[in-house]
Amino acid sequence: MNKGVGMTKPTKPINVAILGPGRIxxxxxxTLVKMAGVAADDPQFGQYAGLVKPYAVASRSQQRADEFAKKYGFEKAYGSYEAMLDDPSVDLVYIATPHSLHAEQGIQCMEAGKNILVEKAFTANLEQAERLLDAADNTGMLCTEAIWTRYMPSRLLIDQVVSSGEIGDLVSISSDLSYVTNYKERLTDPSLAGGALLDVGVYCLNFADMIMGAREISRISTCMVPYSTGVDASNSSTLIYDDDTMVVATSSMMSQSDRTGRIFGTKGYVEVENINNPGGLDIYGNDHDFIRHVDVPAQLTGYEYEVAAAANAVLEGRHECPEMTHADTLRMMALMDSLRKEWGLKYPFEQ
Structure with missing residues (x-):
């Protein structure tokens, strides 16, 4: 699914700015530093040579921006988001702030003539996503969601196994992604759209959606265990599609899980090692007999795929990426809204 990656030869690198110098x-x-350091004759990563430049970082603190820029070799450090948006040399902004801020900040970026790569979850809810994508339509700027698994080569490898018929007709899909992260204030704060769903559950739902696509979901059964602040600490959802394929997705911020995704068919099944960054695929027959292992390509960090896709989209004048279309993003946001509705979970800014 990495259409366009490395296909466009830029006359100058795309200048990338980071908005919000947090953990992600x-x-x-x-990633940007590694991509910028790749030689054109590198047999594995040469397609990234000259594509992007780690150019600027913007924070609400000048000191924090200066420290970040110095550490990673960024040319510019801005102590306000507005100052970064005034820089005509910024081509692409990576928005790395909490979910609840993405819509407002993304709209500001695009209205200032900046293309954006928005960290997942794209926004806090569907209404915000629609506003942000309306701004993309109105400005013609690139707006794409940075859910990295959508852009990775592992996606195509999974598609090839499923479509080949090797495991027979698709019956069900399961995935779990859980980490102990309840010590992070951002994830327990309802005003920042905290909780497991938008942080890690989104990967479980996207894992299934990359296989199922836009097929209609006919039934949903879902529940969650609340954290003391009211956000979801753990959750589980069962989706039944119109072709009777069953999807079970679970996530939590209270425990570690094996992170495995499983795809079950009438002739066997596939185990995907770590749905958050697939390390390989193992294929089994109906008697649990191991058939074969599929390796995924070596990577710089894994983020290079989404960066390259966004950079090439900018060079080609497109305002969405085929790996994660606007329709894909809206479908995911609508699904997560429907799950939260069943739970009775509203964020304070939605009341």
Whole structure:
């Protein structure tokens, strides 16, 4: 699914700015630095040579921006988001702030003429997502969701196994992604759209959606265990599609899980090692007999796929990426809204 990656030859690198130098921004900064350091004749990663430049970082603290820029070699450090948006050299902004801020900040970026790569979850709810994508339509700027598994080569490898008929007709899909993260204030704060669903559950739902696509969901059964602040600490959802395929997705911020995704067919099944960053696929027959292992390609960090897709979209003048279309994003946000509705979970800004 990595359409366009490395296909466009830029005359100059796409200048990337990071908005919000938090934990996830560190991974993006490391990725940009590695991509910028790749040689054109590198046999594995040469397609990224000259594509992007780690250019700027913006924070509400000048000191924090300066420290981040110095550590990762960014050319510009801004002590306000507005100052970064005034820089005409910024081509693409990676938004790395909490979910609840994405819509407002994304709209500001695009109205200032900046393309955006928005960290998952895209927004806190469907209404915010629709406003953000309306702004993309109105401005013609690139707006794409940075859920990295959508852009990885592992997605195509999974598609190939399922579509080949090797495991027979699709019957069910299961996935679990859980980490102990309840010590992070961002994840327990309802005003920041905290909880397991938008942080890790989104990967479980996307894992299934990448296989099922836009097929209609006919039934949903879902529940959650609340944290003391009211956000979901753990959750479980069963989705029945119109072709009777069953999807079971579970996530939590209270425990570690094996992170495995499983795809079951009438002739066997596939186990995907770590749905959050697949390390490989194991294929089994109906007697649990191991058939074969499928490796995924080596990677710089795993974030390079979404960066390259966004950079190439900018170069080609597109305002969405085929790996995660606007329709895909809206479908995921609508699904998560429906789950929260069943739970009776509203964030304070939705009251």
């Amino acid at each position: 921004a560190v991974s993006m900064a490391q």
